[in-house]
Amino acid sequence: MRAPSGPEVAVGDVLLSVENVSLSFGGVNAVSDVSFDIRKGEIRAIIGPNGAGKTSMLNIINGFYQPQQGRITFKGETRAKMRPHDAAYGGIARTFQNVALFRGMTALDNIMAGRSLKMHRNFFWQLLRVGPAMTEEVEHRRRVEEIIDFLKIQEIRRTPVGRLPYGLQKRVELGRALAMEPDLLLLDEPMAGMNLEEKEDMSRFVLDVNDHYGTTIALIEHDMGVVMDLSDRVVVLDHGLKIADGTPDDIKGNQGVIDAYLGVAH
Amino acid sequence: MHLLYMIFIDHFVQMGSAPDLLVQTLWEGLVAGVLYALIALGFVLIFKASGVFNFAQGIMVVFSALTLVGLYAHGVPAFLALAITIGVMFLLALAIERFVLRPLVNQPDIILFMATFGLTYILIGAGELIFGGDPKVMIADQLLLPSGSYTIKMFGGFVQMQKIDIAAAVIASLMVASLAVFFQKTRIGRALRAVADSHRAALSVGI
Numbered sequence: 001m002r003a004p005s006g007p008e009v010a011v012g013d014v015l016l017s018v019e020n021v022s023l024s025f026g027g028v029n030a031v032s033d034v035s036f037d038i039r040k041g042e043i044r045a046i047i048g049p050n051g052a053g054k055t056s057m058l059n060i061i062n063g064f065y066q067p068q069q070g071r072i073t074f075k076g077e078t079r080a081k082m083r084p085h086d087a088a089y090g091g092i093a094r095t096f097q098n099v100a101l102f103r104g105m106t107a108l109d110n111i112m113a114g115r116s117l118k119m120h121r122n123f124f125w126q127l128l129r130v131g132p133a134m135t136e137e138v139e140h141r142r143r144v145e146e147i148i149d150f151l152k153i154q155e156i157r158r159t160p161v162g163r164l165p166y167g168l169q170k171r172v173e174l175g176r177a178l179a180m181e182p183d184l185l186l187l188d189e190p191m192a193g194m195n196l197e198e199k200e201d202m203s204r205f206v207l208d209v210n211d212h213y214g215t216t217i218a219l220i221e222h223d224m225g226v227v228m229d230l231s232d233r234v235v236v237l238d239h240g241l242k243i244a245d246g247t248p249d250d251i252k253g254n255q256g257v258i259d260a261y262l263g264v265a266h
Numbered sequence: 267m268h269l270l271y272m273i274f275i276d277h278f279v280q281m282g283s284a285p286d287l288l289v290q291t292l293w294e295g296l297v298a299g300v301l302y303a304l305i306a307l308g309f310v311l312i313f314k315a316s317g318v319f320n321f322a323q324g325i326m327v328v329f330s331a332l333t334l335v336g337l338y339a340h341g342v343p344a345f346l347a348l349a350i351t352i353g354v355m356f357l358l359a360l361a362i363e364r365f366v367l368r369p370l371v372n373q374p375d376i377i378l379f380m381a382t383f384g385l386t387y388i389l390i391g392a393g394e395l396i397f398g399g400d401p402k403v404m405i406a407d408q409l410l411l412p413s414g415s416y417t418i419k420m421f422g423g424f425v426q427m428q429k430i431d432i433a434a435a436v437i438a439s440l441m442v443a444s445l446a447v448f449f450q451k452t453r454i455g456r457a458l459r460a461v462a463d464s465h466r467a468a469l470s471v472g473i
Contacts, residue, residue, distance in 0.1 A: 062470060064466070064469070084469035084470060084472070085469065085472050088469075088470060088471055088472025089472055093470070093471070094470050096466070096467065096470075100464045100466055100467035100470070101463075101464065101467060102459065102460045102463035102464055102467065102468075103463055103464070104459065104462075104463050105456075105459055105460065105463065109456055109459075110460075112456060113456050113457065113460045113468075113471055113473065114471050116453055116456070116457050116460075116471060116472060116473050117471070117472040119453040137451075176467075176471060177470075177471075179471075180471060180472070
C-alpha cells in the first residue's frame with residue numbers, strides 16, 4: 001500500500017462518512033444501507049459490477065440525489081439534505097462517467113468556470129475590466145494556468161472542448177474540478193474508454209493531485225489493475241449493498257468480491 | 267440571354283450609373299441590418315444562457331414598445347415611461363421564467379420552443395387587449411433622440427442620412443459590443459454559457 005502523503009493535511013482523520021445510506025428509485029434499490037468513510041488525504045476506490053450503485057453513491061455525496069435514509073457527515077457536519085451548490089461550496093468537486101463539459105467553450109473557459117464560486121466582484125466591474133475586478137481575474141487566471149501546466153494541456157487551451165479527443169476531454173474535466181480547489185474530489189470512471197497510455201497518464205495525474213495538493217480522492221474505476229495500484233482503501237458494492245471494505249490486498253483475497261465479479265458456482 | 271443579362275449584369279450597370287443611389291441604398295441596408303442585429307441580440311442572449319430558442323422575442327420587443335407608447339399616451343412623462351417599461355418587461359420576463367419555462371426544465375428543447383410559441387400568441391392578444399389595435403407613433407422626439415437628417419453631396423447627387431438611424435446604429439453597436447464582452451470576460455457571462463451547455467456539470471461546479 002502506498003502511504004498517503006500531503007503537505008499540510010493530517011492524514012487519517014475522517015473527512016466524509018456515510019452511515020446507513022439507502023436510496024431507491026421506485027422499486028429499485030440503488031443503494032441499501034451502505035456505510036463507509038473517507039479519510040483525509042487518501043485515495044478511496046469504490047468498485048463493483050455494473051449496476052452496483054457506485055455512481056448513485058457519488059451522486060448522493062455531491063448532492064445530486066437525496067438519500068431516503070441515512071446520514072452523511074462531511075468535515076464534521078452532518079446533513080440530512082444537501083444541494084449540489086452546497087456540496088460545491090463546501091469543497092466537493094467531481095467529474096462524470098460520460099464527460100460533462102461545457103462543449104461550446106474553450107478548455108480555458110471550462111476550467112475558469114470551475115472558479116466561479118471563488119470569484120466575487122460583480123459583473124459591472126468585470127465588464128469594465130478595471131481595478132479589483134481585473135486583479136481578481138488575473139489572479140484566477142494565474143491559478144488556472146498552473147492547472148493547465150500541471151495537466152499538460154497548454155496547447156489546447158483555446159480549443160472548444162467539443163472538438164477535443166475523449167482522453168483530453170477527461171483531462172479538461174479533471175482540470176475544471178481541480179480549479180475548485182476541492183477538499184474531496186470525486187472521479188467517476190476517470191479512465192473509462194482510454195487506451196493504456198492514456199490510463200497511465202491519468203493515473204499519474206490522480207496520484208500527483210493527491211500528493212501535490214493533498215486532495216482526498218474518491219474514485220470509481222473498473223480497471224482492477226488501476227484500482228489496486230492507486231487506492232489506499234477500497235469499498236466494494238454489489239446490487240446496492242456493501243460487500244467488502246479494506247486495503248487492496250484484503251479485497252483481492254475476499255471471496256465475496258470474487259463471487260460478485262465472477263458469479264457463484266451452484 | 268437577355269434574362270441572364272438582366273440577372274447578372276444589369277444591376278451593376280445601374281449601380282455604376284447612379285452611385286449616389288447605390289450609397290443611399292447601402293446605408294439604408296446597413297441601418298436595417300443593425301436594427302435586426304439588435305433584435306437578434308435578444309435571441310442570442312436567451313439562447314446562450316438557456317439553450318432555448320425564444321420564439322416570443324420579436325413580440326416581446328413589440329410589447330415593450332407598445333407599453334412605452336401606451337404609458338406616454340396616458341400622460342406619463344417620456345423618461346419615466348421608459349423606466350416603467352423596463353420594469354414591466356423585467357417583471358414579465360421573471361413571470362415567464364417562473365410560470366412557463368421553469369416547470370419545463372430538463373425537457374427537450376422543442377418543448378420549450380413550443381412553449382415560447384404559445385407565449386407569442388398570448389402576448390399578441392394581450393397587447394391588442396390592453397393597448398388597442400390602432401397604429402401608434404414612437405415617441406422618439408420626447409426621448410431626446412435626434413430627428414431630421416443630414417444630406418451629403420456625393421457623386422453629383424445627394425445621399426440622405428436620418429439622424430435617428432445614425433443614433434440607432436451607434437446604440438445597437440455599443441450594445442452588441444458590451445454583450446460580447448459580458449459573455450466572454452465576466453464570471454456571470456461564463457456561468458450563463460456553462461449552464462446552457464451542461465446543466466449538471468454547471469451544478470457540480472456550483473453555478
